[in-house]
Amino acid sequence: MKNKKLVMIPGPTPTIRSINDQMGRETVAFGDPEFVKDYKELIIDLKEMFKVDGECFVVAGTGTMAMEMAISNVTKRGDNVLIVSNGFFGDRFIDLCERKGLNVDVLSAPWGEVVSPETIENKLKEKNYAAMTVTHVDTSTGACAPIEEIGKIIKNYPDTIYIVDGVAATAGEREYVDDMGIDILFTASQKAFGVAPGLALLWAGQKALSRRKSLGTIPEFYIDFEKWIPIMNDPSKYFATPAVNMVWALKESVRVINEEGIEARYDRHIRVSKAIQSALESLGFKILAKEGNRGTTLSNVLYPEGINDAEFRKIMAEEGVMVAGGLAAYAGKLFRLGHMGNIDDHTVYSAIATIERTLIKLGYKYEKGIGLKTLLENM
Numbered sequence: 001m002k003n004k005k006l007v008m009i010p011g012p013t014p015t016i017r018s019i020n021d022q023m024g025r026e027t028v029a030f031g032d033p034e035f036v037k038d039y040k041e042l043i044i045d046l047k048e049m050f051k052v053d054g055e056c057f058v059v060a061g062t063g064t065m066a067m068e069m070a071i072s073n074v075t076k077r078g079d080n081v082l083i084v085s086n087g088f089f090g091d092r093f094i095d096l097c098e099r100k101g102l103n104v105d106v107l108s109a110p111w112g113e114v115v116s117p118e119t120i121e122n123k124l125k126e127k128n129y130a131a132m133t134v135t136h137v138d139t140s141t142g143a144c145a146p147i148e149e150i151g152k153i154i155k156n157y158p159d160t161i162y163i164v165d166g167v168a169a170t171a172g173e174r175e176y177v178d179d180m181g182i183d184i185l186f187t188a189s190q191k192a193f194g195v196a197p198g199l200a201l202l203w204a205g206q207k208a209l210s211r212r213k214s215l216g217t218i219p220e221f222y223i224d225f226e227k228w229i230p231i232m233n234d235p236s237k238y239f240a241t242p243a244v245n246m247v248w249a250l251k252e253s254v255r256v257i258n259e260e261g262i263e264a265r266y267d268r269h270i271r272v273s274k275a276i277q278s279a280l281e282s283l284g285f286k287i288l289a290k291e292g293n294r295g296t297t298l299s300n301v302l303y304p305e306g307i308n309d310a311e312f313r314k315i316m317a318e319e320g321v322m323v324a325g326g327l328a329a330y331a332g333k334l335f336r337l338g339h340m341g342n343i344d345d346h347t348v349y350s351a352i353a354t355i356e357r358t359l360i361k362l363g364y365k366y367e368k369g370i371g372l373k374t375l376l377e378n379m
């Protein structure tokens with residue numbers, strides 16, 4: 001019998017039955033009163049959940065579109081932007097900003113580490129930055145930036161809009177927009193919300209919103225805050241067709257999160273990630289991100305001597321678990337295991353058991369069962 005396929009890449013993440021059911025519903029008109037009510041409630045719930053006195057946008061698109069939406073609404077050609085990059089997705093902002101005619105400065109950390117708040121503060125003193133971007137958990141490394149500490153620093157720089165890329169973090173890692181001094185936070189539906197790909201989510205606080213106002217007309221159309229604000233406050237209005245079924249699916253995801261409790265959800269991510277990482281280390285793997293700045297949403301797992309990446313991932317897939325390969329310099333050296341979103345304990349045990357089955361098939365010499373034993377002791 002064929003094994004059930006578990007999607008354990010860092011997004012899309014596994015989708016649960018009740019969320020799939022929403023995606024499979026018969027689509028209604030976007031002006032349907034029940035849909036309008038659902039959309040409106042969703043926006044209110046999302047603002048409350050992430051504590052923003054401002055706006056929340058839920059728009060068809062991906063995380064990359066949300067990156068562009070964040071930058072486009074708070075900067076204009078010629079502005080200085082500081083990009084704090086801890087890997088591949090941090091770097092993605094460089095090209096994005098340069099194409100918009102922004103003057104880009106970059107602070108980079110070696111992969112697996114994060115740029116320190118002190119380094120950021122010293123850079124902010126040098127010149128006036130219109131915006132600064134920080135990737136909360138960079139999916140290429142699994143490193144987690146100290147976004148709350150950085151938020152305390154940014155309070156002393158009233159001209160700088162603090163943008164946090166939460167695509168591999170939001171709804172998995174603790175994030176509170178206003179309390180943490182964040183001006184814009186964004187994510188996408190297919191990561192820790194556990195919905196299929198298709199929606200971009202973005203929260204903007206008052207500082208970001210007043211910056212948007214001061215810019216007048218911006219060159220971008222579809223991703224303009226001003227186009228969407230009237231819709232987000234009254235979804236019976238039309239600007240561009242909402243992804244009806246995806247909005248329902250996201251609403252169900254929010255219900256599932258509230259049922260668990262957002263704080264309990266964050267704690268679960270901590271517990272599960274620590275247990276998984278200990279189990280992997282007991283098997284001879286190493287975690288790329290330094291202890292102290294490891295994300296809880298995914299692990300970037302370095303192979304022990306003698307394991308071939310392509311073979312490992314091929315057998316894993318045959319055994320029923322999809323994991324992702326390494327990016328850039330780490331291609332072939334590590335695999336990426338997502339453990340964010342609506343992942344139950346069964347899934348975690350399956351993933352580690354599958355890794356053990358794969359190691360056995362590869363003829364890797366190790367103490368059989370040690371991964372599962374370590375997992376059992378730490379879950």
Ligand SMILES: *Cc1c(COP(=O)(O)O)cnc(C)c1O
Nearest residue numbers: 062063064089137139167168188
């Ligand atoms: C996945 C990801 C993105 C890009 O999102 P897409 O939905 O693929 O466009 C951006 N930033 C981070 C941190 C991500 O993990």
